[in-house]
Amino acid sequence: MDPPGTVPVFLSLVGRKPPSARARAARQSVLVSLLVISLFAVAGQAILTYLGIGIPALQGAGGLLLLLIALDLLTGRGGSEPEAMEDVNVALVPLGTPLLAGPGAIAATIVFVRQAEGRIGAYVALALAIVTVHLVLWACMRYSGVLIKVIRESGITLLAKIAGLLLAAIAVQLVADSVRGFISGA
Template sequence: MDPPGTVPVFLSLVGRRSKPARLRAARQAVLVSLGVISLFAIGGEAILSYLHIGIPALQGAGGLLLLLIALDLLTGRATAEPQAVDDVNVALVPLGTPLLAGPGAIAATIVFVRQAEGETGSYVALACAILAVHLVLWLCLRYSTGLIRVIKDSGITLLAKIAGLLLAAIAVQLIADSVRGFIGS
């Protein structure tokens, strides 16, 4: 999870919306991420095992989803005037998941839960770390909206293109890691 790194994508997706809509999107995205990460911390191994899904499949799916969003940002379709319904959708996908609670964060959470090995102190430390990261995420997204006054509409357009390029690179890396995971297993 990269709190400052999510700011460009966040602003490119919600930068032209009203301030209350941006704040709502920030809150919803972080709550969705917290819910997803918490769910996988509690029962991630069981969920993946039951569905016969490995981490490489999760990475591949997340990479493909991010690539679609990146292409929208690069082609300018995501910067068109959004409708009210999109506020919730953008907060859920791609912000809440797979950007904030992506395959890497989910896999790391599952690994750290495995390492805790039934020690209550380790579980408490992991829970505190998850909450702390999400608090920092929310603060970064919440106060990033102040940048809009500085960068204006043309800056948001430029940020959308840069964020699209970076998001595409992250997506390709997730897909490459997925392929390596399938080949290695």
């Protein structure tokens, strides 16, 4: 999870909407992310075990999904059809998940819960960290309107391209970590 790094993607998806819609999108996406991360903190290992999925598979799938979103941002297809995006709540998908509560955050949460090994203090620290990150995510997205006044329309387009490039790099890293996980686990 990268609060400042989320701002370019957030602005590329909702930067052209009115401030009230941006505030609602920030709130909704953070709540969705908090719900998903909390769910995986509590029952993530059980969910993955039940489905027969390992952390490397989760990372690989998430990396491929992020790559698709990154390509949309880079090619401009994701933000060039505002009429089509009106009916879709981008705060839920792709902002809430997989961008905020993505495979990397989910896998990290599951690993940290595993490392807590029944220590109450470690669980409390992890819960506080999850809540704090989500508050910072919300603040960065909620007050990104200040950035819009400075960078204007062409800046939003530029940020979308930069965000697409960074997301593509994150996606490739997730896939590489996935391959490394499969190789070391085999």
